[in-house]
Amino acid sequence: MKQPKEETRRLEAVETVSAPGKNEKALSAIRREILGNGISSDDAQHTRQRSVIWKLLLGVYETPAKEYLDLVQFGSSVVNDKIRNDTFRTLATDVAFQKRVQEEMLVRLLDAFVWQTIYIQGMNVLAAPFLYAMPSELEAFYCFSRFLEVNCPLYVQQTLEGVHRGLKLLDMCMEVADAELYAYLKSKGLSAEVYAFPSILTFSAGTPPLDEVLHLWDFLLAFGVHLNVLCVVAQLHLIRDEILAEPSPIKMLRTLPPLNARSVIALCCQFVKDLPEGQYDKLVRHVAMGCNARSLR
Secondary structure (H helix, E strand, C coil): CCCHHHHHHHHHHHHCCCCCCCCHHHHHHHHHHHHHCCCCCCCHHHHHHHHHHHHHHHCCCCCCHHHHHHHHCCCCCCCHHHHHHHHCCCCCCCHHHHHHCCHHHHHHHHHHHHCCCCCCCCHHHHHHHHHHHCCCHHHHHHHHHHHHHHHCHHHHCCCCHHHHHHHHHHHHHHHHHCHHHHHHHHHCCCCHHHHCHHHHHCCCCCCCCHHHHHHHHHHHHHHCHHHHHHHHHHHHHHCHHHHHCCCCCHHHHHCCCCCCHHHHHHHHHHHHCCCCHHHHHHHHHCCCCCCCCCCCC
């Protein structure tokens, strides 16, 4: 176990990286650390460390309060009723989340975001990890905005274009990663469109426990959110024996077991090496056309 002084030095080193264009070496070190050891969620210092790292990985270098407050002052958006219909049930069974994040924080952040764009199904769940991981609502807003607008803009179109692409890619990737499981699900008429929509839409943020979601998102933010698809394939692979033994597996598929981020990440890294080049390129581009993602290959 690392000593507190070592953790402090590590955090201080991370915080020195504060300007775009000058941090690639440090970011490479952060990515190696995430892949090797992960970021602990055990105490306030680790929570602070994650917030700094997420901002760096997202490229959030400024969080101007006035801009956010100006949006907040517009008040309730035209879709406030729809937002509130979603927010009250966001991670409703997670005690730690409910204790740390008040519903009004989530409503306010989403209303502010909607004043400059649109509201799409699932945004409430996507905002939840940022409000939980960031020390302030202000930082959560800018990280959430950057995540949607830069990392996965095709996921937040009215048509949910990126999500539907991701579901098609899930079937394609499953056929490569686990042909037997793919064939069994196909024989049951179970395409990813039928069972995996929530997992793909929310980058698995709706699969408890939240601490494991945060670890998975460390990985996705570090190496590319396009790997979302392979992470869902990995979750299915981990319960493949149970699925293959179940004559009607749809209920099992719609309620995945508790997330184990380390196992999922390990499998994802294994699967990505086996994908044909063209398929991997489609995976990269399904979240944002023309994006240049950090490759694990």
